[in-house]
Amino acid sequence: MDWMAHIAFAFILCALLALRWPVFGGRNTVLVMIGAILPDIFKVYLPLQVLGIYAQDSLALFHIPIGTLLVCGVCALFFEEGTRVRVFLLFALGMATHYALDGLLIHVSGGLRLLWPLSWGAWQLQLVRPDNWLGTTILVAAALLVYVVLKIRNDRVGRAERTQDEMSSDV
Amino acid sequence: MLLICAFVVLAAYYQANITQHLDYPREGEVSANYAKYVGQNVTISGTVAATDVGSFQLKGLYGTYTILSSEAVQRGDVVTVVGTLQPGHQLRAVAMFVSPWLLSELVYVRSFIALIVLVVLFFMSWRFDWRAFVIRPREKRRDRDQLSERKVE
Numbered sequence: 001m002d003w004m005a006h007i008a009f010a011f012i013l014c015a016l017l018a019l020r021w022p023v024f025g026g027r028n029t030v031l032v033m034i035g036a037i038l039p040d041i042f043k044v045y046l047p048l049q050v051l052g053i054y055a056q057d058s059l060a061l062f063h064i065p066i067g068t069l070l071v072c073g074v075c076a077l078f079f080e081e082g083t084r085v086r087v088f089l090l091f092a093l094g095m096a097t098h099y100a101l102d103g104l105l106i107h108v109s110g111g112l113r114l115l116w117p118l119s120w121g122a123w124q125l126q127l128v129r130p131d132n133w134l135g136t137t138i139l140v141a142a143a144l145l146v147y148v149v150l151k152i153r154n155d156r157v158g159r160a161e162r163t164q165d166e167m168s169s170d171v
Numbered sequence: 172m173l174l175i176c177a178f179v180v181l182a183a184y185y186q187a188n189i190t191q192h193l194d195y196p197r198e199g200e201v202s203a204n205y206a207k208y209v210g211q212n213v214t215i216s217g218t219v220a221a222t223d224v225g226s227f228q229l230k231g232l233y234g235t236y237t238i239l240s241s242e243a244v245q246r247g248d249v250v251t252v253v254g255t256l257q258p259g260h261q262l263r264a265v266a267m268f269v270s271p272w273l274l275s276e277l278v279y280v281r282s283f284i285a286l287i288v289l290v291v292l293f294f295m296s297w298r299f300d301w302r303a304f305v306i307r308p309r310e311k312r313r314d315r316d317q318l319s320e321r322k323v324e
C-alpha cells in the first residue's frame with residue numbers, strides 16, 4: 001500500500017483520538033504518521049536491486065513488528081530526554097496502523113510475519129490490491145474532511161472561550 | 172547501541188533461515204539450483220517483456236521465464252506468479268497477480284508525494300538542534316509572542 005494511504009489513515013486515527021486524548025493531536029500527530037511509514041524502510045531494497053544489490057532478506061526485518069519496534073526505539077533516541085518514551089509509543093502506534101492496512105493486501109504467496117521470531121507464519125487478509133488507488137483517494141478525502149471539520153470546531157471553541165474570557169474580565 | 176545490535180542479530184537470523192520457511196521457493200533459490208526445483212511450485216516476480224498466445228515472457232531478477240498462462244497481460248505489467256517449474260525456464264501458472272504498468276508506477280508517485288508532505292509537516296512542528304544533536308519541538312509564533320510579552324511585563 002502506498003505511503004499516502006498510510007499517512008492519511010494515521011492522521012484520521014490521531015484526529016479522532018485527540019478528541020478524547022489531546023496527546024495524539026498537534027505536533028504528535030506527525031510522529032504517528034512517521035511511525036506509519038517506518039516499516040517501509042524495507043523498500044530501500046528496490047533501489048538497491050536496480051544497482052545489482054540483492055538485500056530483500058537483509059532488510060526484511062524492518063517490515064516485521066519486532067524489527068520496526070527496534071527502529072522506533074532508535075528513532076526515539078534522537079528526541080530530547082523526557083519525551084523519548086512518549087515519542088516511542090507514538091511511533092509504535094503509527095507502526096500498528098501500517099500493519100493494520102498492509103494486512104488487508106492481496107499477496108499471491110507469503111504475507112506479514114507478525115509474530116516472528118515466535119512464529120514463521122505469514123498472514124494476509126487478501127482484500128485489497130496493493131496498487132489500489134481508490135482506497136488511497138477515499139482515505140485522503142476522509143483525512144481532508146476530518147481536518148476541515150475539526151478546524152471549524154476548534155475555531156468555534158476558541159472563539160467561544162475568548163468571548164467568555166472577555167465577558168469575565170469586563171465583570 | 173544495544174537496539175542496533177539486537178536488530179543486526181535478528182536480521183542475520185532471519186536472513187539465514189528464511190529460505191526454509193517460504194511458501195514457495197523464489198527466483199533466487201531457483202536460479203541457484205534450477206534442476207532441484209523442476210516439477211515443484213515456485214514463485215517468480217518480474218516485468219512482462221513480451222506476450223504471445225497462451226504464454227508471455229516474464230523478466231525476473233536473474234533471467235527471463237516463459238509463463239504458460241492465458242491471463243491477459245501487457246508489456247511492462249508487473250507480475251507475481253506461482254507455478255510449476257518446467258525445464259527450459261518455463262513455468263505453468265497456478266496463481267498470478269498482475270499489476271498494470273501505470274498503476275504500479277503510480278504507487279511510487281503517490282508515495283513520493285506523501286514523503287514530501289510528511290517531511291514538510293515534520294519540520295513545521297519539530298526542529299533538529301545540531302548543538303545538542305536532538306530533535307526538539309518547534310516553538311509556535313503565538314507561544315514565542317506570549318513568552319516575549321511575559322518578559323516585557
